[in-house]
Amino acid sequence: MLALLAQQVPDFVRPDIDWHAAAPELTLLTFGALVTMMDIVWLEKGRKLTSIVASIGLLATMVPIITLAVDGADRSMFGGAFVVDDYALIMKAVFILTGYVVILLSTNYIAEGDYWENEYYGLLLSSILGMILMASARDLITIFVALELLSIPAYMLATWRKRDLKSNEAGMKYYLMGVFASAIMLYGMSLLYGGSGSTLLTDINESISGPGDPSAVVVLGIIFVIVGFAFKVSAVPFHTWAPDTYEGAPTPITAFLSVASKAAGFVALMNMLFVGFFGRDDVYEPVIWILAALSMTVGNLIALRQTNMVRLLAYSGVAQAGYMLAPLAVAGDVPDSALAATVGYLVIYAAMNLGAFAVVIAVARKTRTAEIDDYRGLFHWAPGLTVAMTVFLFALAGIPPLGGWWAKFRIMGAVIEANTAAGVVMGIFVAVNSVIALYYYARIGVKMWAEPAPDDDTAPVRVPVSLTSALVLTAAATIAFGVLPGLVGEVTKVSLLAGVGG
């Protein structure tokens, strides 16, 4: 029986492995395993070391990313399922740096909250591993594996405050919604596979992008896959998990979900749109257009009514996802600009949103809550944090000369460049939404600067070194991106189209 089976399996040929190309993933894997081993071997004794080892691991992972970038050659492995190009490298760098900042945010939060630390960092690293794998994935199965690798640890991290009901709710909701989304996406992927006979995005592209109307199977496949990722990036109407999860999860993890996990969703979506579905813009553009318009409008309108800072940032994150989707709605008309706009937005968004969460964590060290009313009079007891928060909020609102303006500018540039009615209307949507969003960001600004502190309590708050460095890093990046937008402009001038037909 076994012999019969063995006969049918063709000889296994070891695929060529480009060790340099795989080095970032392997390094991170090594460190992730190391953190886990430390836990097993040293138990509590390893507690103090894990966050340090984890951050060293991330910095070490940056080394091969940089050498690959210096090398500059596009690399491809496993028949094109794993590709290392400029786009992949930038996104990997974003994930790694975001992860690094999240560790800075977590260090005191997790230690002082008396939570398990060893697994926390181990899970965090494995989630990041999934993300950097996603940046290179050009194959349905690789994408799916990467997605689960980044999601499953995140479900657990969301429930990390396990003695708190809200945290349990957060993880549960996130998990159920996430699994549901995965299922829908997997179904879409199976349809695409059925229609094209291959899991490689380039092959799928070849078989679906021909002239004429697409078959119903392909249309359904595309829509299901997009919907699956829409959950991941919390686009309306698939955003309902985000506010509850954000509120209940440990705040550093909220920052991680709202930046890294969302970016990972976008990376996967862009891989699909620019490689897999390229040429089928007649199918995906209207879907993305609706998602984008809904996300920014609904997200902003609901954010107006929030009284909790984290929930507000959650809804603002929904709206920001809408902005990032906007250029993808014209991806078929101006692919290069659309890709550069979304990638650029992700880079800048990472800096400003992480910064905002860093302030939330710092303020909560004193107030123990994230109610917006507790930010009243912040200037009187934490002027530094107030300035930082002002920078982040107005950057998110897109006011020059802070980073966000450039991000929004590229978005508007891409949709206007498309020179279609849909593009121009989308531009007006973005413009009007920026104004709505400004209202809630500026209102917090007024509360922080112009109102007295509640109970006249102006005792200062002690901000630990790691948190301060996270704040300085993100604030510096936010301002630098705004004043020297060429920085982001140059590095995000990437193209995914090289992969088509290659």
Place this chain on the structure above:
Amino acid sequence: MTDFLNDWGLTAITFVPLAGALVMMLIPRDNEGAHKQISLGASLLALALGVVLLFDFDYGSAGSLQFVTDEKWIEVINSRYILGLDGMSLPLMALTVLVMPLVFIYSWNHIPEPGNGKAFLILMLILETGMIGTFVAQDLILFFVFFEVVLLPMFFMIAVWGGPNRRYASLKFFLFTLFGSALMLLGFLALFFLSKDPATGELLRTFDMRALTDVAGAGIVRSSQLLIFGGMFLGFGIKVPLFPFHTWLPDAHTEAPTQGSVILAAILLKLGTYGFIRIAIPMLPEAAEAWAPWIGLLAVIGIIYGALGCLAQTDMKRLIAFSSVAHMGFVMLGIATLTDFGINAAIFGMVAHGLITGMLFFVAGSVKERYHTLDIGRLGGMLIQAPRLGWILGFITMASLGLPGLAGFWGEFPAILAAYQPANGIPVETFRTYMVIAAVGTVLAAGYLLWLLQRTAMGEPSEEFADDPNITDVSRIEWIAWTPMLALILVFGVAPGLIFEITDPAVVESLNNCLQLPAGCEGVAEATQAAFGG
């Protein structure tokens, strides 16, 4: 020296205030004296640079850009760091660098509640950089960035140091202006992507304002031109503010601290009108022509509405704010004629309004400081209690209502005159109607201003304040801050040619590029110029 001016002069004058602000950030908050000195020093340095630039400016070729800096900035979108100064921007830049030191002098002992002079002064320095930058930027994106940089400092000045209703006013100011500028940015982008070189038919893909003015919308279909102009119209019109977008202005002015009101009235509003004459009209002349009657209509509605609004006000600052709406209406009417004559009048009107209304707000601030109220019904008898303050108020109300011989006249009268003969292609009858309405507006202006003067300065002091020791006459600091502005109101009133001569070549140049000058108007323009001593 000349080389330095040519290459670095405009960069230096733009960023000197910002450099001052950066230095101040390093000094602890308690040392308020140092903050005052540095902020004043930085703004005086900018003023000195401005004076040097004024002397070095080649008035013979005021129509072309001078001291041009052209460096690469954001290459991905082909946006460049281009600064330049010509006759249109020179008076406004000069106004900015002149008014700001006076505001800093005024701040010497007038840091509004709740204190924290460091932050207050830093914000004003950032504001100055933004305003100067807007007037000298010659690249649309650079212009946009400077245009927006002023928003945050002004927002915080109103929100933190403003009056009781400051939160509402500051948010309203911010939201209104951002709404306009977001749509304006869409317009800029459309210009970038659609503008073609008329000779070769190739897409320009540039934000360079010089190039975009040269092609003047060639290659863009008319309907797109109208839409793009519409976006810019909202952006600049809200800033001006044109009726019906003016509602943010009375609130912002009333709640802002004195310095904020002065800056807002003297300079910030001019960013909008400047945008019209520098960007919207020269770059899209065809659309400007189509929009002109509507702009003119809103302008005259603003004139009448603002005047009527003034008559109904009981708060002095609110009254001045509504008078701003009316005065900016005259400026916009001049612009809407699209003639050399009208636009020259508009630029003069901007400078005059800056000086006069800035002064009015200074006086209002000082009245508030003495009487702790701006309720016109409770004031009175200022000429008895504080005669010099009363006379200054009288002088500037006269200037504001357009008395010949003072600066206000040369902003209003030529604008009305220009409406008699608008540029070719613009309905003459419509504009002649506007002319009549605007003339009625001047009568109303005289009405509300004289009534204001009568109620506040004349008569007996009310019982409430009769023996109030707080009510003193003009202090030394106030004299230092006000004298230059008062003197200039008189000087420009007597010798308007000082400004007209600088602005005219630039206006002609920019209009020549896009519109044929109307035959009927040229004579008027030349004749008036001769009268101005041109």
